[in-house]
Amino acid sequence: MDQALPTPAVEAAKKTVLRTAVAVTALQGSVITGLVVWDAIKRRSRSKRPGFPHPGSFHSSIGESNIKLYTFGADLYADMLESIRGAKKQIFIETFIWKNDEAGLQFKDALNEAAERGVEVYIVYDVFANLVVPGSFFTFHPAIHVYRFPMFRPSLLLGTIRSTSLDHRKLLIVDDETGFVGGYNIGSLYATEWRDTHLRVTGTSVWDIRNAFVSVWNRQFPGRNPKIPHTTPGTWESRIRAINNIPASLVYPIRGIYLDAIGRAEKHIYITMAYFIPDQQILRALLEASERGVDVRVILPRDSNHVLSDWLSRGFYRSLLDSGVRILLYRNAMIHAKTATIDGQWSTIGTANIDRLSLTGNYETNLEIHDEAFATNMEDVFDFDSRNSHELTLEEWSTRPWIARFSESVIIPLRPFL
Incomplete structure (x- = not known):
């Protein structure tokens, strides 16, 4: 049977829909451009902001775990760097943004020095989030295991939501004894000019943060890097849990x-x-x-x-x-x-x-x-x-x-x- 040709009315309707879509898209583009320009103008005055009060740090204990709550980046970075410089066996670090500035260099140098003295170091960072950072900055000591979370992946061709994911996590685990997690990326701006919140955990519940890193490294980050041995927590502290979104497994x-x-x-x-x-x-x-x-x-x-x-x-x-x-x-x-x-x-x-x-x-x-x-x-x-x-x-x-x-x-x- 011959296929019926579209009627003039159908063709006109299609053209109307297409024109409407183009008009809406153009309008959205114009509005977004206007917002970006207006924001850029406002940013000039924001650069003169007088600073902000920060609440300080807070301590608490839950079972066999101790928690330090940070609200100022400089305080957090000082403790993170102290942990890295004192590491004896193993360091896991994962970050979304890692700036090539004074703070970023301090972390890079501390990790390289740890590897130099024999500490096993594992690093994950997101490539897309660091497009403005020169690639040469992410050259580490040859003994360091690095996974560069890619911007382009074969799964992107599938067009599924798991393909559009970024690695937005910020984790640091040292010697299975100290774990950090929270909102802070690595960079001088975040140390003193942004208000954020982060945690340090010591004791039993470090395992939860360690497992968050290890389970994703072993299952989702293929390549030449070695797998990390699984451990058990010893004590199950049910009042503290790491909750992990893992797009590759559609787990949210x-x-x-x-x-x-x-x-x-x-x-x-x-x-x-x-x-x-x-x-x-x-x-x-x-x-x-x-x-x-x-x-x-x-x-x-x-x-x-x-x-x-x-x-x-x-x-x-x-x-x-x-x-x-x-x-x-x-x-x-x-x-x-x-x-x-x-x-x-x-x-x-x-x-x-x-x-x-x-x-x-x-x-x-x-x-x-x-x-x-x-x-x-x-x-x-x-x-x-x-x-x-x-x-x-x-x-x-x-x-x-x-x-x-x-x-x-x-x-x-x-x-x-x-």
Whole structure:
């Protein structure tokens, strides 16, 4: 049977759809260009910001594990470098961004020196995140095992979500005795000019951070590098768990722990997030919590280092404010933390943002901690940061310029990509 030819009406409809798609894409491109230009102008004044108060460091113990909570990069880097320089047997380090500046060179030199004295060193870094860093910077001592998480992979041809992943983790484990995890990348900017949160764990629960590194290295990073022997923790500390998103296996449990904890909340939910673009289920969970009387507060950057993320996030402000969620915009610095604490019992700190890239895209690691003393420390940090934030009111948000509302609406279709 002959195939029917398209009618003129069908052809006209196709052309209309195509023209509409092109027009929408062009409009989105124009809006994004305008936002980037405007942000670049604003950055000139941001460079003169007076600095920001930082809460300091906090200590707590859970069973046989000790935890140090960091809120200032220089303090964290000092302890990380001390651990690397004191290493006797083994170092695992994984980072998303590694700058070729003073801080970055300190870490590189310390790792090379460790390898020189016989310490076995394993390094993972993300190639895409470091495109602006000269490749020569990532030349290490020949004894160091290096996995460069590739920007282009054969699986990209499959077009699946696991193919678009980046290695967004920030881990350091030394001699199976000390482990670090949190939001800090490696670079001088982060040491003193960004507000972030990180943890050091010593004792039994270092195993959880070690296993996060080893399990991915052994199963997901093929090549000439040797496999790392598996160990057991000896003591199972159930109050501290490393939760790992592993795109190659389509495993994304961090989103689940957020949904479970938010659903259980009775008193308060305090979230600090660098990039906040929740999917509909997480957004609904937060709105429902607020509507049932839970005190929901979210600290976000007033101006982050990613202008598109900022504007996509602002598209949720009206719904949050209408439901009674308090939005606190952090001032005078980029706040890059990825933390939450709920009801004085449950907390999480790690590498994952509440957005598509982190929760259903990238390799990520968060620690989930059930402990009242640690939650108290987290609440103290949140309270301190709140005092350096501007609380956005519904009235203020309702009177923003029409051009802002228009820009927010135009870029809404981009949410699933970030």
